[in-house]
Structure formats: structure tokens, C-alpha cells
Amino acid sequence: MEIKADVKPISELMKFYFTIPDYQREYVWKAEEHVAQFFEDIENEFSENKPMNEQASYFIGSIIIVRKPDGDYDVIDGQQRLTTIVLTLCAFREYLKNKVDPNTVGTKRLEEIRKKIDELLYSYDLGTGRSKPRLILQYEEAKDYMNCLIEETDFKGDTTNSINKMMEAYEKIFSYIENIDKTYLLDFITYFLIKVEMVVIIPENISSALKIFETINQRGAGLSPMDLLKNLIFKESNQQDFAKVKVVWKEMISNLEKCGEGDKPLRFLRYFLMAKYYNGMLREDEIYKWIISDEGKKAIKYQDNPLQFAEELKESSAYYRDFVKATIADTEDPNYPSLTYIGHIGKSTFRQHIILLLALKNNLRNNKATVELLCKNLEVLVFYYTMTREQTKTFESRFSNWAKELRNIDTLDSLKDFIKTKIGAEVQNKNISFSQVFKTISEFDIRPQYRVKYYFGRIENYIRQMSNLPVHPMSYYKSLQIEHIIPKTPDGGNIPQTFKDKNEYEFYLHLLGNLTLVESNINQALNKVNKITDADWFNGKTREYRKSDIRLTQSIAAIINIGANTAWNNFANKNLFSFTSWGKDEIIKRQELLLALTNQIWKVSV
Incomplete structure (x- = not known):
């Protein structure tokens, strides 16, 4: 492998014409982070009072380029840095x-520096009367913005995320230039041109270039495994497939962006590999190492057909997008309502269940009802994991181990067997310990509040389903208030003598049996019924509970039969209780009622 590598100051970049190919990543440097660091590091190395020949050189990294037949150079690595250098030169010129x-x-001196900057930005052909930029961005997101900037013409196209990043970078650089002491401004620009250096690496062909890129970034504090994987797929692909790979990769990233995961693509990549190829838990920092290992090559077979592997990533990213969107939805997803329930249990960042969904074979994954069947039972398991305070890493490990079996299942009957033997057995085990401690479970055990509302909201919807009444979306329950039947702030601070002390009162106050959901207007009225030492205080509460649309709350006051032998009458009289007084015994009795309903709702079913 023939490689040329030379240290060159920025002033010698005028010997090259650079092209950033359309398959490369667009400009993503953040002005307040990467660009600021780039400029500040150079500024800190510059010594204002030293002659230029005594100034220390400053190394800013390397670029990997490959010579094309027309004499220009494709940039394989370093495009972010090179683009920022050109933006800086343009800012110097304008200032x-x-x-x-x-x-x-x-x-x-001013004229000579301006002339040098112009030469670094473009060349001018006297014969044709045309200028040629020394940096051309071919990727779609750049459009003609860089050309317009170099040629000092107005950009009139639509902006993209990449163009916005370049605009922000330019403004940041210009603001730094404005703050440089004007006495030393030309010295600083001269320092930038002749003392800021980079290694220019020129391999013999693009295959060698991609291999060098991989080696540099894998061994150093380089790119993320996702960027390295992209490079690997290009390296293994035929050059005529580059355009296809670029489109496929862009669609995959777009899918992740559509579900809010564009800035953390490694989670998708990690779950995809654990679902499809890797056996067990895979750490983020081990992803790329495993992919290029003999085991990874044998499992994925990306060397045989890299484009097909890219297509598989894209396809799975579309499912991942849909699964994440359903999980974070405020209102039940029409296809996967149980995923929305999982999001309400675990919080919006909960994703571990998606490992198992990605493991499904396409014939099962393409059937939404089949996916929902698995989701429904996963919701049950996640519910018990959450209620028993199972550590996230424990069930992530379990899901990754189950994925090894699930990825080989190709029939609905086999999936049902998997649900019964794996999820069912785990739920049964967790339910035993859950039932044993439920008598003392309080709101503190299932907080935050959104989870408390989810719990009572799911019970209310179950009551409505069994009674042939319309259900509410889960977002409705988020708008309700959590009502403490014996109040959190009893009027005057006095508590009934049936509680031996304040600690005992606090214990019963927060038990789930003492909680329910009420509408805001009813909650305001209930705030006036806090004199718990009055004999009539509970009647005051129940008068308000009767006005609620929440059947679980209404039933505390009374079970009102509707018609004769209706679904509501049958269910309510069998499963709900009303109360004429309220104290420790009643709270325990309602706690038992909630446990019975919990066992009816959160159970494995196929």
C-alpha cells in the first residue's frame, strides 16, 4: 500500500482542489462547541509579542485525500476540519x-494577505474568465452555499441543517475575529496561514484511504461506532454502489431523527445487533470491535453483501422509529397501544423492550396484531419489573438473552409458546413477590406521579372495558389530580384518634388504597373537606366523588346500578366496594381490591 503523508501549513493547501463526495457526512460541527474549541485552541497557541519565526507551530490533525483522474482530491477524512478552515478564511477575507x-x-501587507487568502479559496482562469473553488461540497445538504461564500455571491436557496451549521460557524468565527486585538490581527492571520499545520495523507486509492480512516479512528479518540460502520460499509462496497449506500444510510438516519433519536444513533445500532446477531449484552464501546471481529464478520456477513446489510439497517430503523414513537406517544398508538402503556410506566426514555421487537422475523414483525400481542405481554412484564424495582440492566440482560431464541421463531404458535414459557414464567415469579408486598405499597413505591396516574388510569379503563363503557385515552388521566382520601393536610393539623400518632397517619395516607383520581374542579371542592376530626367529613368527600366521571372514584361513595343485569352492574357488584366510613380498615380493604384488579389486568395472555 503506497501512502504519502506530509505535514503542511494551511498556506500550502492552495496546491490542492478538494471535493467532499456526496456519500460523506454533511457539516455537523456545532458553533458553540466544536468551532469554538477549534478557534480558541489556535488563538491560545498564538503569542502576540513573538516574531513569526519564533512562534511555535500548532498541529490541528490530519486529512485523508485520494487523487481523482481529473487531478482533484476526494476528501475521505477531515471534512469537518477542512470546511471549518475554509469558513475561517472567508471570515478573514470579509473582515x-x-x-x-x-x-x-x-x-x-494587507494586500498580500488578502491575495494569499483568495488563492487558498479559489483559482482564476484568465482564458475562461472563470474561478474554481478549492473546496467543493457535493453532498445534497450543502447545495451551493459554500460556492456562494467563496465567490462572495448571495445564497438564495433553501437552508438545510448543514447550511445552518455552516452559517452559525461562520458567525462564531467572525465574532472571534472582531475580538482580536487589532494591533496583532494581521500577525494572527499570518500565524493561522503559516504556523497552523496538518498532516495530509494521500493513499494510492480509495480502498486504502478507507482502511487508513478506519485504523486512525478506531485506535484514537476518533469517531463513533456508527460513523466507523458507515465507513466500513463503503470500504466493503463496490464504488459504483456508493450512491446507493449513501441513500440507504441517509434514510436510516432520517428514521432515527423522526423519532427523536438522531443524536443518539448508537442505541439503535446496539439494540439492532443484540436483537439480530450478537448473543447477550453488547456495550457501546465494544460495538465496532465486535463488528470487525471474526465472530462479527461471520454473523453479519457484511463483507459478502455490504449494500444488503445497509438495507437491513434501514429497514430495522423504520421499525425502531415506529416502536419509539409509539412508546413516547401521549395518547395510545393506534397500532401498538401497549407500547404507549410501556412508555407511561417506564418514562419516555425507556427503550429496552424494543430489543425483543427488533428480534422478530419479518413475517411476524410485518403483522401489527402479532407485534401488539408481544407488546401487550411485555407491558405486563415491564409493569412488574417497575413495581418490584428491578434494575434496568437486569432486564436488559434478560431481553438480550431472550432475543437469541426469538430471532429464530417464525410462526405465531411458536411466538405464543415463547410468550408463555419466557414472559409468563417471569411474570408469575414477579407476581408472587409483588402480591406479598402489595399490602404496604404506597405512592412512593411507584412514583413519579405519571406512573401513579398510569396505574389508576389503566384500572379505570379496565373497569370501563368490562362494563362496555367508552374508555379514555391515557393522556386524559395525566390531566387528573391524585386525591388522598384521608387528606395530606388535615384542617388544623388534627388527626383522628384512631391513628396512634402522626407517623401511622402518614403511613396510611400514602398507601395506594387511600388514593384515587379526580377531575380538577372536584379536587378544588375536596380541598374544603379536610376537617377529618368532624364526624361528617367523609360524607363531604363522597358527595364530591359521586360527581366524578371516574368509576373507580364514584364507587367509593356508592355503586349505582344502571338498568338490569348490565355489564356495569355485574362487574361493579362483583369487583368494587363502596364505603360509609373511612379509616385504617377501609384503606386496607381498598388496597386488597386494587390488588385483585391488578391481577386481572396485568397478566400474560395469548
């Missing part, structure tokens, strides 16, 4: 042109 008085800095 010197519009903000600097030649009489204060010396006309000759």
Missing part, C-alpha cells in the same frame, strides 16, 4: 475587506 483601514495596518 479585512470591510472592517480594516489599510492606513492603520499597512497597505502592502
Whole structure:
């Protein structure tokens, strides 16, 4: 493998014409982070009072380029840095042109520096009368913005995320230039041109270039496994497939962006590999190492057909997008309502269940009813995991181990057997310990509040389903208030003598049996019924509970039969209780009622 590698100052980049191919990543550097660090590091190395020949050089990294038949160079690595250098040169040029008085800095020196900057930005052909930019961005997101900037013409196209990043970077750089002491401005620009250096690596062909890119970034503090994987797929692909790979990769990233995961693609990649190929838990920092290992090559077979592997990633990212969107939805997803329930249990960042969904074979995964069957039972398991405070890493490990079996299942009957033997057995085990401790479970055990509302909301909807009444979306229950039947702040601070002390009162106050959901207007009325030492205080509560649309809350006051032998009458009289007084015994009795309903709702079913 023939490789040329030379250290070159920025002033010598005028010897090259660079092209950033359309399959490369668009400009993503953040102005306040990457660009600020880039400029500040250079500024910190510059010594204002030293002659230029005594200034220390500053190394900013490397670029990997490959010579094309027309003599230009494709940039394989370093496009973010190279683009930022060109943005800086353009900012220098504008500032010197519009903000600097030649009489204060010396006309000759100013003209020579401006001439050098122009030469670094473009060349001019006297014969054709045309200029040629030294950096061309071919990726779609750049459009003609960089050309317009280099040629000092107005950009009139639509902006993209990449163009916005370049605009923000340019403004940040310009603001830094404005703050440089004007006495040393030309010295600083000169320092930037002749003392800021980079290694220019020129392999013999693109295959060698991609291999060098992989080696540099894998061994150093380089790119993420996702970027390395993209490079690997290009390296293994035929060059004529590059355009296809680029489109497929872009669609995959777009899918992740559509579900809010564009800035953390490694979670998708990790879950995809654990679902489809890797056996067990795979750490993020081990992803790429495993992919290029003999085991990874044998499992994935990306060397045989890299484009097909990219297509598989894209396809799975579309499912991942749908599964994440259903999980974070406020209202039940029409296809996967149980995923929305999982999101309400675990919080919006909960994703571990998706490992198992991605493991499904396509013939099962393409059937939404089949996916929902698995989701429904996963909701049951996640419910018990959450209620028993199972550590996230424990069930993530379990899901990754189950994925090994699930990825080989190709019939609905086999999936049902999997649900019964794996999820069912785990639920049964967790339910035993859950039932044993439920008598003392309080709101503190299932907080935060959104989870408390989820719990009572699911019970209320179950009551409505069994009674042939319309159910509410889960978002409705988020708007309700959590009502403490014996109040959190009893009027005057007095508590009934049936409680031996304040600690005992606090214990019963927070038990689930003492909680229910009420509408805001009813909650306001209930705030006036807090004199718990009055004999009539509970009647005051029940008068308000009767007005609620929440059947679980209504039933505390009374079970009102509707018609004769209706579904509501049958269910309510069998499963709900009403109360004429309220104290410790009643709270325990309602706690038992909630446990019975819990066991009816959260159970494995196929």
C-alpha cells in the first residue's frame, strides 16, 4: 500500500482542489462547541509579542485525500476540519475587506494577505474568465452555499441543517475575529496561514484511504461506532454502489431523527445487533470491535453483501422509529397501544423492550396484531419489573438473552409458546413477590406521579372495558389530580384518634388504597373537606366523588346500578366496594381490591 503523508501549513493547501463526495457526512460541527474549541485552541497557541519565526507551530490533525483522474482530491477524512478552515478564511477575507483601514495596518501587507487568502479559496482562469473553488461540497445538504461564500455571491436557496451549521460557524468565527486585538490581527492571520499545520495523507486509492480512516479512528479518540460502520460499509462496497449506500444510510438516519433519536444513533445500532446477531449484552464501546471481529464478520456477513446489510439497517430503523414513537406517544398508538402503556410506566426514555421487537422475523414483525400481542405481554412484564424495582440492566440482560431464541421463531404458535414459557414464567415469579408486598405499597413505591396516574388510569379503563363503557385515552388521566382520601393536610393539623400518632397517619395516607383520581374542579371542592376530626367529613368527600366521571372514584361513595343485569352492574357488584366510613380498615380493604384488579389486568395472555 503506497501512502504519502506530509505535514503542511494551511498556506500550502492552495496546491490542492478538494471535493467532499456526496456519500460523506454533511457539516455537523456545532458553533458553540466544536468551532469554538477549534478557534480558541489556535488563538491560545498564538503569542502576540513573538516574531513569526519564533512562534511555535500548532498541529490541528490530519486529512485523508485520494487523487481523482481529473487531478482533484476526494476528501475521505477531515471534512469537518477542512470546511471549518475554509469558513475561517472567508471570515478573514470579509473582515479585512470591510472592517480594516489599510492606513492603520499597512497597505502592502494587507494586500498580500488578502491575495494569499483568495488563492487558498479559489483559482482564476484568465482564458475562461472563470474561478474554481478549492473546496467543493457535493453532498445534497450543502447545495451551493459554500460556492456562494467563496465567490462572495448571495445564497438564495433553501437552508438545510448543514447550511445552518455552516452559517452559525461562520458567525462564531467572525465574532472571534472582531475580538482580536487589532494591533496583532494581521500577525494572527499570518500565524493561522503559516504556523497552523496538518498532516495530509494521500493513499494510492480509495480502498486504502478507507482502511487508513478506519485504523486512525478506531485506535484514537476518533469517531463513533456508527460513523466507523458507515465507513466500513463503503470500504466493503463496490464504488459504483456508493450512491446507493449513501441513500440507504441517509434514510436510516432520517428514521432515527423522526423519532427523536438522531443524536443518539448508537442505541439503535446496539439494540439492532443484540436483537439480530450478537448473543447477550453488547456495550457501546465494544460495538465496532465486535463488528470487525471474526465472530462479527461471520454473523453479519457484511463483507459478502455490504449494500444488503445497509438495507437491513434501514429497514430495522423504520421499525425502531415506529416502536419509539409509539412508546413516547401521549395518547395510545393506534397500532401498538401497549407500547404507549410501556412508555407511561417506564418514562419516555425507556427503550429496552424494543430489543425483543427488533428480534422478530419479518413475517411476524410485518403483522401489527402479532407485534401488539408481544407488546401487550411485555407491558405486563415491564409493569412488574417497575413495581418490584428491578434494575434496568437486569432486564436488559434478560431481553438480550431472550432475543437469541426469538430471532429464530417464525410462526405465531411458536411466538405464543415463547410468550408463555419466557414472559409468563417471569411474570408469575414477579407476581408472587409483588402480591406479598402489595399490602404496604404506597405512592412512593411507584412514583413519579405519571406512573401513579398510569396505574389508576389503566384500572379505570379496565373497569370501563368490562362494563362496555367508552374508555379514555391515557393522556386524559395525566390531566387528573391524585386525591388522598384521608387528606395530606388535615384542617388544623388534627388527626383522628384512631391513628396512634402522626407517623401511622402518614403511613396510611400514602398507601395506594387511600388514593384515587379526580377531575380538577372536584379536587378544588375536596380541598374544603379536610376537617377529618368532624364526624361528617367523609360524607363531604363522597358527595364530591359521586360527581366524578371516574368509576373507580364514584364507587367509593356508592355503586349505582344502571338498568338490569348490565355489564356495569355485574362487574361493579362483583369487583368494587363502596364505603360509609373511612379509616385504617377501609384503606386496607381498598388496597386488597386494587390488588385483585391488578391481577386481572396485568397478566400474560395469548
